[in-house]
Amino acid sequence: PDDEVRERAIARHAQLTKPAGSLGRLEELGAWIAACQGTCPPKPFERARVVVFAGDHGIAAEGVSAYPSEVTAQMVANFLAGGAAVNVLAAAAGATVRVADIAVAGETAPMVSKYKVRTSSGLIDREDALSAEETAAALRAGREIADEEIDGGADILVAGDMGIGNTTPSAVLIAALTGTEPVAVVGRGTGIDDQGWIRKTAAIRDALRRARKVGADPVGLLRTAGGADIAAMAGFLAQAAARRTPVVLDGVVVGAAAMVAEEMAPGSREWWVAGHRSVEPAHTVVLDHLDLKPILDFGMRLGEGSGALTALPVLSAATKILAEMATFADAGVSGG
Amino acid sequence: PDDEVRERAIARHAQLTKPAGSLGRLEELGAWIAACQGTCPPKPFERARVVVFAGDHGIAAEGVSAYPSEVTAQMVANFLAGGAAVNVLAAAAGATVRVADIAVAGETAPMVSKYKVRTSSGLIDREDALSAEETAAALRAGREIADEEIDGGADILVAGDMGIGNTTPSAVLIAALTGTEPVAVVGRGTGIDDQGWIRKTAAIRDALRRARKVGADPVGLLRTAGGADIAAMAGFLAQAAARRTPVVLDGVVVGAAAMVAEEMAPGSREWWVAGHRSVEPAHTVVLDHLDLKPILDFGMRLGEGSGALTALPVLSAATKILAEMATFADAGVSGG
Numbered sequence: 001p002d003d004e005v006r007e008r009a010i011a012r013h014a015q016l017t018k019p020a021g022s023l024g025r026l027e028e029l030g031a032w033i034a035a036c037q038g039t040c041p042p043k044p045f046e047r048a049r050v051v052v053f054a055g056d057h058g059i060a061a062e063g064v065s066a067y068p069s070e071v072t073a074q075m076v077a078n079f080l081a082g083g084a085a086v087n088v089l090a091a092a093a094g095a096t097v098r099v100a101d102i103a104v105a106g107e108t109a110p111m112v113s114k115y116k117v118r119t120s121s122g123l124i125d126r127e128d129a130l131s132a133e134e135t136a137a138a139l140r141a142g143r144e145i146a147d148e149e150i151d152g153g154a155d156i157l158v159a160g161d162m163g164i165g166n167t168t169p170s171a172v173l174i175a176a177l178t179g180t181e182p183v184a185v186v187g188r189g190t191g192i193d194d195q196g197w198i199r200k201t202a203a204i205r206d207a208l209r210r211a212r213k214v215g216a217d218p219v220g221l222l223r224t225a226g227g228a229d230i231a232a233m234a235g236f237l238a239q240a241a242a243r244r245t246p247v248v249l250d251g252v253v254v255g256a257a258a259m260v261a262e263e264m265a266p267g268s269r270e271w272w273v274a275g276h277r278s279v280e281p282a283h284t285v286v287l288d289h290l291d292l293k294p295i296l297d298f299g300m301r302l303g304e305g306s307g308a309l310t311a312l313p314v315l316s317a318a319t320k321i322l323a324e325m326a327t328f329a330d331a332g333v334s335g336g
Numbered sequence: 337p338d339d340e341v342r343e344r345a346i347a348r349h350a351q352l353t354k355p356a357g358s359l360g361r362l363e364e365l366g367a368w369i370a371a372c373q374g375t376c377p378p379k380p381f382e383r384a385r386v387v388v389f390a391g392d393h394g395i396a397a398e399g400v401s402a403y404p405s406e407v408t409a410q411m412v413a414n415f416l417a418g419g420a421a422v423n424v425l426a427a428a429a430g431a432t433v434r435v436a437d438i439a440v441a442g443e444t445a446p447m448v449s450k451y452k453v454r455t456s457s458g459l460i461d462r463e464d465a466l467s468a469e470e471t472a473a474a475l476r477a478g479r480e481i482a483d484e485e486i487d488g489g490a491d492i493l494v495a496g497d498m499g500i501g502n503t504t505p506s507a508v509l510i511a512a513l514t515g516t517e518p519v520a521v522v523g524r525g526t527g528i529d530d531q532g533w534i535r536k537t538a539a540i541r542d543a544l545r546r547a548r549k550v551g552a553d554p555v556g557l558l559r560t561a562g563g564a565d566i567a568a569m570a571g572f573l574a575q576a577a578a579r580r581t582p583v584v585l586d587g588v589v590v591g592a593a594a595m596v597a598e599e600m601a602p603g604s605r606e607w608w609v610a611g612h613r614s615v616e617p618a619h620t621v622v623l624d625h626l627d628l629k630p631i632l633d634f635g636m637r638l639g640e641g642s643g644a645l646t647a648l649p650v651l652s653a654a655t656k657i658l659a660e661m662a663t664f665a666d667a668g669v670s671g672g
Contacts, residue, residue, distance in 0.1 A: 017414050018421050019402065019526040024615065024635030026646060066355065067671045074669040078353050083662025085354050091660075092653040190355040279360065296632070296650070299360030310362060313649035314632070317428040324427075326419025333410040335403045 001035030001244075001270055009034035009322055012041065016325040017333050029273065029295075029318035036246040036271060037155075041323040045316055048095035049149050050158035050305045051236065052079060052086055053142070054112075055103030055229025058123035059207070060165030064200040066190045069120070069164045073106030076162065080109060085302055086160055089309035094316070095158065100145055102138060103228035104163075115141035121227035124169055125206035129227045135219060138228040142235025150243045157240050158275075158312065159233050160305025161253035164190075167280060168200055170256035172207045172225040174282045177216065177259050178289055182208060187252070187280035189301070218263035226260070233257035234264065241268035248308040248315060251278035251301065255286035262290060273315065276300055276307030337371030337580075337606055345370035345658055348377065352661040353669050365609065365631075365654035372582040372607060373491075377659040381652055384431035385485050386494035386641045387572065388415060388422055389478070390448075391439030391565025394459035395543070396501030400536040402526045405456070405500045409442030412498065416445060421638055422496055425645035430652070431494065436481055438474060439564035440499075451477035457563035460505055461542035465563045471555060474564040478571025486579045493576050494611075494648065495569050496641025497589035500526075503616060504536055506592035508543045508561040510618045513552065513595050514625055518544060523588070523616035525637070554599035562596070569593035570600065577604035584644040584651060587614035587637065591622035598626060609651065612636055612643030 009031035014020045021027065034042040054076050060069045078084045079099045090097045101108040105120040117138045121129040130138065149157060171185040182204040192200060207225050214220030222231040233254060238261040240247045249258055249272050262269050274292035277283060279301045287294060295311035328335065345367035350356045357363065370378040390412050396405045414420045415435045426433045437444040441456040453474045457465040466474065485493060507521040518540040528536060543561050550556030558567040569590060574597040576583045585594055585608050598605050610628035613619060615637045623630060631647035664671065 016421075017411065017419060018638050022526065022636065022638040023421065023642065024637065026634060026636065071670050074667070075353065078662060078667040078669055081662070081667065083353060083667045085352075085359065085657060085661060088656050088660045089653055092649070092656050190358065298362060300358065300362065301360065302354050302358040306359065310650060310653055313428070313653075314646055317425055317646055317649075320424050320428050321421060324424045325421060326414060326417070331410070331414040331417065331419045333414055334407050 001032060002038045003035065005038055005040050006031050006035035008040040012322060015327040017328055017331050023321060026318045026321060029315055030322040033246060033319045034322060036244065042319050044320050044323055045156045047153045048093065048156045048312060049098060049154040050086060050090050050095050050160050050309060051098045051100055051145055051149065052160040052162050052304055053229045053233045054099060054101050054162040055227055056105035056120035056163055057165035057169060057227050058120055059125060059168045059203055062199060062203055063196055064168045064203050065165045066192050066196065067164050069105045072162060072164050073104050073108055076101060076104060076108045076112060084304060085306045086304035086309065089306055093309050093312040095309060095312060102141060102232045115145065117141060117228040124172065124225045125203045128224050129169065130223050132223060134228060135223040135231055138231035139235035142232035143239040146236045146239035146243065150245050154245065157245055157247045158250065158305045158308040159236055159247065159254045160250055161229065161303045163229050166229065166253050168203055169225055169227050169230060170253045171204050171282045172211055173221055173256040173260060174285050175208050176211045176221055176225065177263065178285055180285055185282035185285060187282060218260045222260060230257050234260040237261040238265040238268050241265060241271040247272045248275045248312055250275055250305045250308040251303055252280035252283040253303055255283050259286055259289060275311035278307065337368060338374045339371065341374055341376050342367050342371035344376040348658060351663040353664055353667050359657060362654045362657060365651055366658040368609065369582060369655045370658060372580065378655050380656050380659055381492045383489045384429065384492045384648060385434060385490040386422060386426050386431050386496050386645060387434045387436055387481055387485065388496040388498050388640055389565045389569045390435060390437050390498040391563055392441035392456035392499055393501035393505060393563050394456055395461060395504045395539055398535060398539055399532055400504045400539050401500045402528050402532065403500050405441045408498060408500050409440050409444055412437060412440060412444045412448060420640060421642045422640035422645065425642055429645050429648040431645060431648060438477060438568045451481065453477060453564040460508065460561045461539045464560050465505065466559050468559060470564060471559040471567055474567035475571035478568035479575040482572045482575035482579065486581050490581065493581055493583045494641045494644040495572055495583065495590045496586055497565065497639045499565050502565065502589050504539055505561055505563050505566060506589045507540050507618045508547055509557055509592040509596060510621050511544050512547045512557055512561065513599065514621055516621055521618035521621060523618060554596045558596060566593050570596040573597040574601040574604050577601060577607040583608045584611045584648055586611055586641045586644040587639055588616035588619040589639055591619050595622055595625060611647035614643065
């Protein structure tokens, strides 16, 4: 983002008909969007897009989720039919939805499987999630999807996730990149019971032992302990930043991808805002590590981009404040 | 709100295509709207209305604000011209704006002065804010405005405030109703300096000494230490509750009126949600006292309904989730 434009936005805020600074975080967010767009006042969003990256995870077979893997493909169909939370929240926020099957175990509609890299990712507690070629293909898929969206006019992006078991590799990646212990990153995901929690913690521990062999190499981590969907999200987030397009981050899975993307392309995080703070403990580790302050703290844990989309209207309002409010001079109000 | 409908909304949430409870606070808010409407699924809002109650305060002459009283009438003109934060945020949230001059010092357009009770309210550190008749007239004005809006089809209401000096009587009312000391309720308002803070604290202390003579009588407090605009807001909030219409509360001034309304008509608070937590310290006293959990914590301190309107799209999204998402059975997804 352009710091000179950010300064101009802050100066403009002081001329709008309100006490200086009285809109608090809304002023910060508006100035950030202006800096991302490189223009002040910023332009209200014209094409907000959410891309849901879908993929299954071999580790789900070990009972780390409350749902079976078949739900991933069923939910992809639900997204296409318009019945899921992401559809409702996107419509409410003025955004449209794209679904990308990167590694769903089952079959999905041809319109969403163009970038499919493989069928499910590996059992990360005993094998690599992906081959080196698959990792590269998934990263490339994410970058290409970002390019397509930005070339298509998207001016604000959201990444969402769908994949039974995906909080397990996410927790591993976050633990590996921050030196955190398994018990501090394991969460209840979709709602596992205590036995499931124990299985999940053991899976994270074993996968983390394998992951630590690659050190801090972000691409190596995606290959060893990530998954194709998470790699694609990382590519998408890094490319959005390279293309100077702001992104609203969602919860722990997108957060794990964001941490990897920041390692691959340092400074990318300047182009991201945190939509919310998830209940997953590893998500708070991500927010602290990336120094991102969530817009909402709503106890959400769905994924699909749901938290980001719930926050998007707030970001949109922040943009409109700078674009549409009168100045003291315009309005003939004293004290500007 | 209807508890039986709330239970039905909670049961419906468990059938929608997402893990039970995974939308966190968004689920609570949706269930609350269903309970307010007495129907599940709830209907998305069709007519969101914000009413900005404008009034001046004699105490402003004592230097408790960073702005002169003339700004109140100038801002009313700005609201009518569409250039203020409330206009931009209302439009962004799909709401429309009504302005009611209850006690502005200067002259305002006839279309907004129908309910004007007097010109500015009294210097509360030495005299009553209002006569008994004026207090009754202001309460009645607020109730009538609520009736007009609800009869006109409003299904969600926001109260906003505009009035230089209005955080001073608000702090006094909040302190009087909660037994809080002046230094714990005084804030920077529009942005006063340290000298202004000292003057404001002294004004609150002196007004509180007068207010304590009426004890906990809410109407007596409005008369002694409130103001016509705040009394009108209290009438509006109590009447909205009586008419079973949900309200999104704003910051400290609306919060003071809400505390008074809850004293006048206990249980009214069940019909309100807190849009945000203001930086004014007295606002946190209000939220704790009314046991309301803010949607946003954004460091805002503008008034005008700005915090409530920034949060309104979140409430709207919560309503749509219950109204529009597919169930597990509809979508053919396993695990419902």
